[in-house]
Amino acid sequence: xxxxxxxxxxxxxxxxxxxxxxxxxxxxxxxxxxxxxxxxxxxxxxxxxxxxxxxxxxxxxxxxxxxxxxxxxxxxxxxxxxxxxxxxxxxxxxxxxxxxxxxxxxxxxxxxxxxxxxxxxxxxxxxxxxxxxxxxxxxxxxxxxxxxxxxxxxxxxxxxxxxxxxxxxxxxxxxxxxxxxxxxxxxxxxxxxxxxxxxxxxxxxxxxxxxxxxxxxxxxxxxxxxxxxxxxxxxxxxxxxxxxxxxxxxxxxxxxxxxxxxxxxxxxxxxxxxxxxxxxxxxxxxxxxxxxxxxxxxxxxxxxxxxxxxxxxxxxxxxxxxxxxxxxxxxxxxxxxxxxxxxxxxxxxxxxxxxxxxxxxxxxxxxxxxxxxxxxxxxxxxxxxxxxxxxxxxxxxxxxxxxxxxxxxxxxxxxxxxxxxxxxxxxxxxxxxxxxxxxx
Amino acid sequence: xxxxxxxxxxxxxxxxxxxxxxxxxxxxxxxxxxxxxxxxxxxxxxxxxxxxxxxxxxxxxxxxxxxxxxxxxxxxxxxxxxxxxxxxxxxxxxxxxxxxxxxxxxxxxxxxxxxxxxxxxxxxxxxxxxxxxxxxxxxxxxxxxxxxxxxxxxxxxxxxxxxxxxxxxxxxxxxxxxxxxxxxxxxxxxxxxxxxxxxxxxxxxxxxxxxxxxxxxxxxxxxxxxxxxxxxxxxxxxxxxxxxxxxxxxxxxxxxxxxxxxxxxxxxxxxxxxxxxxxxxxxxxxxxxxxxxxxxxxxxxxxxxxxxxxxxxxxxxxxxxxxxxxxxxxxxxxxxxxxxxxxxxxxxxxxxxxxxxxxxxxxxxxxxxxxxxxxxxxxxxxxxxxxxxxxxxxxxxxxxxxxxxxxxxxxxxxxxxxxxxxxxxxxxxxxxxxxxxxxx
Numbered sequence: 001x002x003x004x005x006x007x008x009x010x011x012x013x014x015x016x017x018x019x020x021x022x023x024x025x026x027x028x029x030x031x032x033x034x035x036x037x038x039x040x041x042x043x044x045x046x047x048x049x050x051x052x053x054x055x056x057x058x059x060x061x062x063x064x065x066x067x068x069x070x071x072x073x074x075x076x077x078x079x080x081x082x083x084x085x086x087x088x089x090x091x092x093x094x095x096x097x098x099x100x101x102x103x104x105x106x107x108x109x110x111x112x113x114x115x116x117x118x119x120x121x122x123x124x125x126x127x128x129x130x131x132x133x134x135x136x137x138x139x140x141x142x143x144x145x146x147x148x149x150x151x152x153x154x155x156x157x158x159x160x161x162x163x164x165x166x167x168x169x170x171x172x173x174x175x176x177x178x179x180x181x182x183x184x185x186x187x188x189x190x191x192x193x194x195x196x197x198x199x200x201x202x203x204x205x206x207x208x209x210x211x212x213x214x215x216x217x218x219x220x221x222x223x224x225x226x227x228x229x230x231x232x233x234x235x236x237x238x239x240x241x242x243x244x245x246x247x248x249x250x251x252x253x254x255x256x257x258x259x260x261x262x263x264x265x266x267x268x269x270x271x272x273x274x275x276x277x278x279x280x281x282x283x284x285x286x287x288x289x290x291x292x293x294x295x296x297x298x299x300x301x302x303x304x305x306x307x308x309x310x311x312x313x314x315x316x317x318x319x320x321x322x323x324x325x326x327x328x329x330x331x332x333x334x335x336x337x338x339x340x341x342x343x344x345x346x347x348x349x350x351x352x353x354x355x356x357x358x359x360x361x362x363x364x365x366x367x368x369x370x371x372x373x374x375x376x377x378x379x380x381x382x383x384x385x386x387x388x389x390x391x392x393x394x395x396x397x398x399x400x401x402x403x404x405x406x407x408x409x410x411x412x413x414x415x416x417x418x419x420x421x422x423x424x425x426x427x428x429x430x431x432x433x434x435x436x437x438x439x440x
Numbered sequence: 441x442x443x444x445x446x447x448x449x450x451x452x453x454x455x456x457x458x459x460x461x462x463x464x465x466x467x468x469x470x471x472x473x474x475x476x477x478x479x480x481x482x483x484x485x486x487x488x489x490x491x492x493x494x495x496x497x498x499x500x501x502x503x504x505x506x507x508x509x510x511x512x513x514x515x516x517x518x519x520x521x522x523x524x525x526x527x528x529x530x531x532x533x534x535x536x537x538x539x540x541x542x543x544x545x546x547x548x549x550x551x552x553x554x555x556x557x558x559x560x561x562x563x564x565x566x567x568x569x570x571x572x573x574x575x576x577x578x579x580x581x582x583x584x585x586x587x588x589x590x591x592x593x594x595x596x597x598x599x600x601x602x603x604x605x606x607x608x609x610x611x612x613x614x615x616x617x618x619x620x621x622x623x624x625x626x627x628x629x630x631x632x633x634x635x636x637x638x639x640x641x642x643x644x645x646x647x648x649x650x651x652x653x654x655x656x657x658x659x660x661x662x663x664x665x666x667x668x669x670x671x672x673x674x675x676x677x678x679x680x681x682x683x684x685x686x687x688x689x690x691x692x693x694x695x696x697x698x699x700x701x702x703x704x705x706x707x708x709x710x711x712x713x714x715x716x717x718x719x720x721x722x723x724x725x726x727x728x729x730x731x732x733x734x735x736x737x738x739x740x741x742x743x744x745x746x747x748x749x750x751x752x753x754x755x756x757x758x759x760x761x762x763x764x765x766x767x768x769x770x771x772x773x774x775x776x777x778x779x780x781x782x783x784x785x786x787x788x789x790x791x792x793x794x795x796x797x798x799x800x801x802x803x804x805x806x807x808x809x810x811x812x813x814x815x816x817x818x819x820x821x822x823x824x825x826x827x828x829x830x831x832x833x834x835x836x837x838x839x840x841x842x843x844x845x846x847x848x849x850x851x852x853x854x855x856x857x858x859x860x861x862x863x864x865x866x867x868x869x870x871x872x873x874x875x876x877x878x879x880x
Contacts, residue, residue, distance in 0.1 A: 024677060026489045028479030029686075031471065035494070039468025049466045050501060054475070054492035061490060068508060084656050085676065086667065118831060119851040124656035144854055178855060301748075301769070307755025308741075308748025311769045315747025316857055318823055320771075326779070327769040329741070329751045335766040335809060369775060383758055417756055 014196075016042055016049045017073035019065050021081035021090055022175060023056040034079040034180060041184060045193055046200040047075065057087040059096075066097035070156050070168045075192075080175030082147035084127045090172050091150070095134035098154035098170060102132040108139045108148040115146050140171075140187050145179045151191070169195070201250060204257035208245040208268055210275040211284060211429045212440070218243055221271045225264060232260050234268075241412075241422045242284070243275075274438060277429065284428045285313035291435045292323035292373075299431070300369035301327030302340055302361040304352065305379035305395060309424040325369040330361065340364035353378050355396050355407040362398030363405050374400040375431045377423055381416045395423045399434050406439060456482055456489045457513035459505050461521035461530055462615060463496040474519045474620060481624060485633055486641045486690070487515065497527040499536075506537035510596050510608045515632075520615030522587035524566045530612050531590070535574035538594035538610060542572040548579045548588040555586050580611075580627050584619045591631070609635075641690050644697035648685040648708055649722060650715040651869045652880070658683055661711045665704065672700050674708070681852075681862040682724070683715075714878055717869065724868045725753035731875045732763035732813075739871070740809035741767030742780055742801040744792065745819035745835060749864040765809040770801065780804035793818050795836050795847040802838035803845050814840040815871045817863055821856045835863045839874050846879060 018038050024030045035052040042049055050073065055065045062081070069076040081090030095102045109131035116123040130147050133139060140149030150172040155165035171188060173180045193199050210218060215238045219226060222245070225234040232249035247264050251257040269276055278287045292299055301311045301324075311327035314320055330336040333347055341364040342357055350356045358378050366374030379395030386392045393412040398405060410426045412419045433439050458475045465472050475492040482489055490513065495505045502521070509516040521530030535542050549571035556563040570587050573579060580589030590612040595605035611628060613620045650658060655678050659666055662685070665674040672689035687704050691697040709716055718727045732739055741751045741764075751767035754760050770776040773787050781804040782797055790796045798818050806814030819835030826832045833852040838845060850866045852859045873879050 020492075023675070025476075026479060026492060027483055028476045028481075028489070031473055031476045032492075033471055036465075036468045036471045039466060041468075043467055049468070050496055050498070051505070052460075052466060052472070052492075052494035056490055058490070064512070065491070072504070085659050086663075087675075115853065119833065119853055121654070121851070124654070124660065126656045126660065144858075178858070303748070306752070307764075308743070308751035308767055308769065309755075311748035311771075312746065312752055312860075315745075315749075315769075315771065315821075315860070318856060324747075324771050326771040326775040327748060328779075329748065329755075329767040329769070331751075331755065331761055331764050331766040332809075339766070339768075339808065368779065369772075381755075416758060420752075420755070 014047060014074040015072065016047050016075040016077065017051040017053065017069040018049060019062075019069060019076060019078045020052070020054045020175070021057065021062060021078060022054075023087070025054045025080075026056040034175060034177060037177070037181065038077055038079070038184070041189065042075075042192075044203050045189065046196065046202070047192065057081065057089060059089045059093055062089055062093035063096045066093055066170070070097060070154060070170075073168065074166065075169050076171070078170070078172040079180055082130065082149070082172060082174045084124070084130055084146070088129070091129075091132055091134065094137075094150055094152060094170055094172055098134055098136075098152055100135040103135045104128075105131050105133045105137075105139050105148070108133065111141065111148065112146045140173070140183050142174065142179055142183055144182055145174060145176060147174045147179070149173045149183050149187075151188075201252055202254050202257055203248065203250045204254055204261065205249075206247045206258075206261045206265060207280050208247070208265065208272075208276050209278040209282060209284075210243040210245065210272060211241065211277055211425055212275045213243075215243055218245070218272065218275070222268065225267065232264055234264065240418070241425055274433060274436075274440075277432060283313075284425055284432065286317050288428050288432050288435070289314055289317035289320045289323065291432065293319065295435065296323075297372040297435070298323050298325050298369075299373040299375065300325045300365045300371035302365035302374065302376040302398075303327060303329045304331060304336070304361070304377060305381055306377045306420050306424045306427065307331060309420055310375065310377060310427050313424060313428065325371050328365055328368070336361065340368070351390070353380055353390055353394060353396065355398075355409065358396035358398035358407045359400070359405045360398075362400035362407075366400045372402065373431060373435065374398075375427050376400075377427050379410075379419070379423055381419045381423075383416060393419050395419070395426065397423070397427045397430050399430050399439070401434060406434075408440070454487060454514040455512065456487050456515040456517065457491040457493065457509040458489060459502075459509060459516060459518045460492070460494045460615070461497065461502060461518060462494075463527070465494045465520075466496040474615065474617060477617070477621065478517055478519070478624070481629065482515075482632075483643050485629065486636065486643070487632065497521065497529060499529045499533055502529055502533035503536045506533055506610070510537060510594060510610075513608065514606065515609050516611070517628075518610070518612040519620055522570065522589070522612060522614045524564070524570050524586070528569075531569075531572060531574065534577075534590060534592060534610055534612055538574055538576075538592055540575040543575045544568075545571050545573045545577075545579050545588070548573065551581065551588065552586045580613070580623050582614065582619055582623055584622055585614060585616060587614045587619070589613045589623050589628075591628075641692055642694055642697055643688060643690050644694055644701065645689075646687045646698075646701045646705060647720050648687070648705065648712075648716050649718040649724075650683045650685060650712055651681065651717055651724060651865055652715045653683075655683055658685070658712065658715070662708065665707065672697075672704055674704065680858070681865055714873060714876075714880070717872060724865055724872070726757055728868050728872050728875070729754055729757035729760045729763065731872065733759065735875065736763075737812040737875070738763050738765050738809075739813040739815065740765045740805045740811035742805035742814065742816040742838075743767060743769045744771060744776070744801070744817060745821055746817045746860050746864045746867065747771060749860055750815065750817060750867050753864060753868065765811050768805055768808070776801060780808070791830070793820055793830055793834060793836065795838075795849065798836035798838035798847045799840070799845045800838075802840035802847075806840045812842065813871060813875065814838075815867050816840075817867050819850075819859070819863055821859045821863075823856060833859050835859070835866065837863070837867045837870050839870050839879070841874055846874075848880070 382392035822832030
């Protein structure tokens with residue numbers, strides 16, 4: 001029953017079930033976010049998920065969960081349990097549920113060996129287990145880790161003598177989110193769409209990423225769009241002071257959905273102006289890096305409060321080395337003086353957390369690196385360090401360019417790492433507005 | 441079968457299952473955190489959760505999920521589906537699974553009326569539905585909302601004529617976390633402990649955080665401890681190349697559990713030696729910062745590949761400013777030369793990604809900041825930048841101290857940000873071993 005004859009084309013309205021494997025999930029140590037992610041991705045191509053199940057690392061329990069799923073779903077996606085250790089049982093369970101043996105998949109073994117060779121490490125014998133796949137399965141390539149995924153045709157009834165088995169497609173992916181996401185997007189998704197004979201409808205989401213004002217302030221400008229029942233839907237979410245507006249449309253085709261989204265996006269952009277910095281997965285550091293690369297301009301960074309975070313965020317962008325010359329983390333006052341040339345009397349009269357020091361840091365680092373732009377941060381991240389006039393969360397950002405230097409005061413609250421992260425966004429956003437020629 | 445005779449006292453080792461109800465969960469709109477929370481609370485009183493299930497708002501599907509759970513669990517906790525609207529079906533499903541009718545529970549109706557009266561609002565007729573409970577059920581009071589919970593004795597076999605039914609306790613709680621938490625803590629938890637004949641034991645977990653070798657290599661040294669059935673249990677999880685060994689003991693008291701953990705911890709420490717860097721929630725950058733602060737030593741950082749991340753991780757630790765003087769992110773070769781004093785011929789003959797350059801960066805930054813220690817990173821984060829002899833993921837770490845300089849080659853794979861993060865851990869770990877006087 002794992003042969004080609006069961007490869008039916010699914011009907012519209014097929015059911016999917018997602019099974020997450022791992023004792024760290026049933027014990028409550030970790031929360032299962034993979035099921036949510038997969039449910040969203042499947043909905044986008046018109047596949048409804050009816051059940052999620054979570055099972056610990058127990059072969060009997062996993063097989064039982066698979067059998068239950070085979071009886072009620074047309075597509076079963078399993079995440080987790082594909083590692084090399086003794087408690088990774090998904091391969092074995094899948095073979096049992098499909099009624100086949102595990103066989104060594106030479107191509108996958110070669111890929112695993114290659115993965116270790118590239119790292120110049122010996123391959124532990126244990127990792128060979130990852131190349132044993134159920135007979136008849138296709139291996140789903142994993143470019144980010146050693147565990148191949150599994151694509152296996154099976155049936156709703158393991159006992160072949162029973163009548164009318166349905167075709168059930170079993171897919172197993174690693175539990176590591178980055179690996180799982182890439183494998184789903186690159187390999188599984190196109191195959192599923194092909195299997196569906198094209199997706200019956202599409203859901204398209206356009207995200208507008210904003211920075212520089214609070215959630216309530218933004219929502220007040222958009223109340224007519226965010227109200228329930230508005231089509232396309234508009235939702236607001238916030239993370240680390242970055243506000244995401246999601247415009248979501250459902251239509252027969254991607255073109256049609258995008259046609260519905262366009263006027264709503266225009267309205268939002270008109271109302272929010274320069275608060276909108278990017279779309280979809282674009283992040284603030286990516287926008288800044290892209291602007292610099294497009295304009296063939298360079299930047300250097302001087303950080304106190306953020307301790308290297310602004311620079312690091314920019315280095316996350318591939319190819320940024322043409323524009324990012326580097327940075328100096330001047331945590332100690334002596335470093336601000338010696339490495340950035342901040343005058344000692346400025347540090348003494350205004351204190352390290354002050355607008356003049358932020359400006360001197362930016363000017364100093366710009367000159368030392370010979371950059372077109374410079375950005376600086378100084379502030380009080382807490383929990384200690386506050387004074388009567390300078391509370392935790394007080395931050396100054398400096399921006400230096402060809403035409404001079406400016407500084408901005410920002411006040412954040414939150415924990416140390418939150419103040420650091422939000423201040424890094426403030427610095428990048430101020431830089432963005434300057435590069436775009438519309439400083440706040 | 442819902443009468444008192446089935447109220448057996450459970451055996452040690454009973455199984456629980458958690459069922460979450462709601463289309464917003466199966467569709468991926470929301471992530472289910474209730475199952476995680478309940479799993480943790482049940483573990484604390486010695487009840488192991490073997491399965492989680494999530495079902496949409498469909499009566500047939502919910503009843504099916506309940507029947508599956510009754511067949512394999514002694515305790516089933518359902519969250520969600522207790523609201524007043526048409527798609528709230530948990531009451532009906534529970535009655536069907538237990539084989540009883542819904543009856544109006546006058547006391548609950550009075551409580552709901554009271555809730556509206558207290559808020560000076562008229563009670564919508566629809567809310568009466570929340571007072572219809574399965575026959576024989578106890579209502580679990582809800583002081584934060586209108587939905588009473590349900591405590592219902594049932595059996596593993598709905599068909600009473602079959603032999604040997606087990607007692608199965610069905611509990612339903614609202615999906616709203618604040619209501620669910622309060623009702624579990626105040627009402628359900630004490631009843632469950634009573635049912636167990638007093639909380640039979642506590643579960644204590646000790647985590648050993650390790651770095652410097654792969655998961656399989658570590659497990660190979662601990663196979664006798666990680667094998668199923670070993671007490672205390674030892675589990676391995678990995679995140680960003682940091683390996684956590686969890687020792688989990690179950691005993692009558694915390695003291696007793698810690699007494700069981702101690703020798704296992706000793707054994708692991710003996711076998712893994714310097715790979716173990718911290719316990720429980722301690723992170724690598726915290727350990728390094730603590731060591732430096734204890735020894736009143738200072739550090740400076742020179743980063744290329746990691747672009748400020750190593751410095752930033754250290755600045756996450758409150759009070760680190762006494763030990764962290766600062767850092768230089770020398771992304772461009774000119775910055776390596778001008779700001780760190782890396783000789784140009786070294787850059788030209790060996791390339792920026794090389795052991796001699798990593799060493800020169802560390803020496804240069806140590807001298808410029810006048811620090812006791814210096815750490816440097818240089819490497820290829822990808823996706824571009826690889827050459828025939830230098831693949832993506834090739835990284836060199838330099839450590840300079842009073843007695844000289846050393847470098848280390850590391851090879852990572854993964855995405856750009858993963859290579860950066862893992863390399864930052866490599867750098868911090870090398871620094872840790874040097875400060876501890878046992879360089880690798």
